[in-house]
Amino acid sequence: MTKFEALGLQESLLNAVADMGFETPSEVQEKAIPILLEDETDLVALAQTGTGKTAAFGFPLIQKIDSESRTTQGLILSPTRELCLQITNELKLYSKYEKSINVVAIYGGASITEQARQIKRGAQIVVATPGRMKDMISRGLVNITKIDYCILDEADEMLNMGFFEDIKDILSNTPDEKSTWLFSATMPREVSVIAKKFMHSPKEITVGDKNSGATTVQHEYYVVGGRDRYPALKRLADTNPDIFSVVFCRTKRDTQRVAEKLIEDGYNAGALHGDLSQNQRDLVMNSFRKKQIQMLVATDVAARGIDVDDITHVINYQLPDEIETYTHRSGRTGRAGKSGISMVIVTRSEMRKIKAIENKIKQKFISKKIPTGMEICEIQLYHLANKIKDTEIHEEVENFLPAINDVFQGIDREDLIKKIVSVEFTRFYDYYNKKRDLNTVDSGDRGERRGDRGGNAPTSGSVRYFVNVGEKDGYDWMSLKDFIRDTVGLGKEDVFKVDVKDSFSFFNTDADATEKILSTFTDFKVDGRFVNVEVSKNPGGGGGRGRRDRSRSGGGRKDRDRRSSSGKGRDRNDSGKRRSKRSSGSGSSFSGNRRNKRKSDFF
Incomplete structure (x- = not known):
């Protein structure tokens, strides 16, 4: 039976x-x-x-x-x-x-x-x-x-x-x-x-507690100045190259404005709000379901009924007025047994709302910092390297190799790799190199004090690691945390700030666990494949240098040979630097070929 x-x-x-x-x-x-x-x-x-x-x-x-x-x-x-x-x-x-x-x-x-x-x-x-x-x-x-x-x-x-x-x-x-x-x-x-x-x-x-949030969703907040919401949104998107998200705004005007800025900056974005005709709504939603739109900017009313299982992130560009509305927003991700992340961009004056939401959904928020430009460059660099490695060679390329080899004659392998990577790395580096820190002065202190109340210690003395497995290997933030903890033999709360990308990830432990981590993952294999762990070059890397990610949610380990099929392998158009008016838009971006999307494509 x-x-x-x-x-x-x-x-x-x-x-x-x-x-x-x-x-x-x-x-x-x-x-x-x-x-x-x-x-x-x-x-x-x-x-x-x-x-x-x-x-x-x-x-x-x-x-x-x-x-x-x-x-x-x-x-x-x-x-x-x-x-x-x-x-x-x-x-x-x-x-x-x-x-x-x-x-x-x-x-x-x-x-x-x-x-x-x-x-x-x-x-x-x-x-x-x-x-x-x-x-x-x-x-x-x-x-x-x-x-x-x-x-x-x-x-x-x-x-x-x-x-x-x-x-x-x-x-x-x-x-x-x-x-x-x-x-x-x-x-x-x-x-x-x-x-x-x-x-x-x-x-x-x-199912669960009344009015509580789904346990498969990790809740994060980022404290910024009121004028820095959009730059913060861009950085969060750039930190997640394969993002497939709904961005929530309070008003139709803000929804349209944010969507237009994202499109202008090279993202695959679209707006969904009450001023659109039914035909326009259908066009936007069809594009979103087909993942032609990766960042859908929506009002709460217009987003009612969005039922797409593979949404990786919900980003609260602005918090809603009603706490129940936040529950519905965050419920757009972490569906059908998958994990998801709900991000909130807040100002210092809005911090009291975070505590009110925590009490309502019976889950704690993780305080994180907006990533720095160098952290974004690191993530995009790894993303590009893995994308190149996983790219299938087109048979027609053979016809052009003699001429290409002539162009590359005299350049050794290491210099060639540096040049290939630098084509796109330079785009992000030039854009972010002199950009200021978006985090408010006291956001870290606030986070640490909140962490003390919530059982989450500050990250002083912690070490950030890079590991060469990610979503393509069947991991999410819950199962990778369990895998690291069980493999090394650490305590339940000793692995934190886990950020899983498409084919690589980051995590933190306290500094005294570093030797044990690195020795465990020396010549370590899973199903015949080496799993490499090394200390990240950027101590805060991967878009979250706030307090520890000591998630209350559980989550068993996934089968290691499982290959996730939910929204993977998509090339995100990214915007390390705004396109030049002279650019044809046909060149590749750091996360793949930029698709030139005009507003008319979506409305």
Whole structure:
């Protein structure tokens, strides 16, 4: 018996599960599915975004629907068009072996007449945004007076977007005897009001603590001056050559401005905010899903419903006003069992907000410093070297080798390597060489004092190391930390400030562990491959010289021979130095060939 079969799913659904490659139910699925299949009950399920909530309510709903009847039996309300379409597509995959199950999506920005026609043909399940559903009810285009099941997905997001009255009006048109299933990441007051008014003695399940953040996300903050937010954002991006991120701003104006500056500086960026038409939003989101955009700058409202599993970083360019909003932001990364990083750029006056968020999400932030120019150069240098090493030789190159060899005649191997690397290294060095330190004067002291309270000692007396394994070898910040600690025989908190890149990484230990670290990794092999560890040339290297990264999150070691496929091998266009007006833009950048993206490519 499979683990999904043990939950009580019927054979047609189990076949769909097998086709999709699901093997082990997530925690919310394991808790919710048996309850929903066993009883006709109301349910409140609290679980973070990205934990598999759609399947948790989708499988029981499909199993309970009467496919012989063409009456609308299930209504799912979701906050955005994107999430509405995503849920609809997933339900269609789940029900592929069911006969005559029809799922229809109802949302704004599309023909209301066509949507009404689809419902009239017979839709047992309707997935809708609140605004469009209320509109269709008022026009008499949809009948939900006989539904058996009503699901509120991402309930806190819908209410945060101002749909409180719409949801109340919609639910008042549904029968009292229906079952209502409410799924939410947090439980603000408005969600409690909906639960009390429209639900009858609901059962409750919680994945993790209420309102807590996902344990797969590492939370970091960087203290800078108010005018240094954008330069800090650039440095954080340059420190992570393979970044695939969402950058959150508070206003539409800031979102557009930051995206335009990133594009101007050579990054693959795009903006997502409320002033865009639906067609423009679709173009941006399609580019982001295809990883043609690596830095998506978005407002909180516009980002509702973004559901991409491979996001490596969430960057809070500005903190939100509501703590619950931060929970949703950080939940965009660290999804589907993967790890992620949520970075916050703050000023000294905003430090009190960090403590408030910590109390809410029940996780500690790590204080880090904005990397220096030389630290960025070091990371980009290693990235380029590994990229050259891993590049497959194109067979057509052979035709040009005689002429190329003539050009390089008289240059020995070592000088040739120096010249090749210097082509791109010089770009970053010239840009960052005389740039000032962006960290505020007392940010380090603040971090150390916070570290004392949070059990994280300051980094004085620590040593920074370089190791030649990274994400391509199946490691993230959690599993690499475990690997180093277990291999050397160190204590639980003796490895900290772990920064994992595509094919290499950095970590810190106290200075008294250096001899043990280096001796352990002398001629050390994993699966026949040498794992080399050496002291980093930049003691702070890799973009974080703050207090120790003593993450509270666990995380088992990954199989060492596993090769990660989530967003790897992408060439990030980087911006060590702003392009010259004379440049054609066709030359390679430090992280690969720069793609010249105009605003018109994304809007």
